Amino acid sequence: MGDDIIASWEKNAKEWINVIQNRRIPSRKFTNAAILRLLGSLKGEKIIDVGCGEGWLTREMGKMGWEAAGLDAIEPLIVEARKNSSDSYHLLTYEAIIAGTLLAGHPFDVAVFNFSLYQKEGLISLITNTLQQLTPKGVVVIQTLHPFFLLQMGLPYKSQWLQDSWKGLPGDFTDGHAWYARTMEDWSKDLNRLKNIQWGIKEVLNNEGTPVSLMIKIEKH
Numbered sequence: 001m002g003d004d005i006i007a008s009w010e011k012n013a014k015e016w017i018n019v020i021q022n023r024r025i026p027s028r029k030f031t032n033a034a035i036l037r038l039l040g041s042l043k044g045e046k047i048i049d050v051g052c053g054e055g056w057l058t059r060e061m062g063k064m065g066w067e068a069a070g071l072d073a074i075e076p077l078i079v080e081a082r083k084n085s086s087d088s089y090h091l092l093t094y095e096a097i098i099a100g101t102l103l104a105g106h107p108f109d110v111a112v113f114n115f116s117l118y119q120k121e122g123l124i125s126l127i128t129n130t131l132q133q134l135t136p137k138g139v140v141v142i143q144t145l146h147p148f149f150l151l152q153m154g155l156p157y158k159s160q161w162l163q164d165s166w167k168g169l170p171g172d173f174t175d176g177h178a179w180y181a182r183t184m185e186d187w188s189k190d191l192n193r194l195k196n197i198q199w200g201i202k203e204v205l206n207n208e209g210t211p212v213s214l215m216i217k218i219e220k221h
Helices: 003-021 028-040 056-063 075-084 094-098 123-131 184-191
Strands: 046-050 067-072 088-091 108-114 134-145 160-162 179-181 197-205 211-220
Touching (some): 003 075, 028 211, 046 056, 075 088, 123 211, 184 197
Parallel strands (some): 046 067
Antiparallel strands (some): 134 211, 160 179
């Protein structure tokens, strides 16, 4: 994460914890269920939640029987995660992973990025270096906002930087950071740059049939 992202998250960590723990984001009803279904279909013993936030998904993975670990760059979120479970949590930035820092406890069978990817540059290196720390049949799972949200916000349908990461969320957030939104085509182009993998995409819909997220499954091949 860049300094601006870390600063924004540190400033808003308490409010984020409140929003997540009180289930105030309506779409999470669908996206949480979707990520848990996918993880429940995978085989393995060890799993890591990359960008774990306050640790809700890490805790759920532990309940599912995984040996679960979480990592995040935001210390207040890691502190909160450690308060709420005995799972393993580590403070680590994406820049460190890209630079070659090994994940504590590797190799893992599965690595999850659940609404935790914000960058334009460095995405391929981040995923590649994560894949290298998985077992031979390891899987990376990504969940991200569906590109359809660009049209919902009245924006052109093209990959672009958005300036306020908190826009549209319930809660008293301030000083949002910039993040990079990709179209479906550009997600495909980036995924095709990865080597020795196969990948697939599933769209998550709400009750009205509106797409709310993309689920991307990347398997070592």
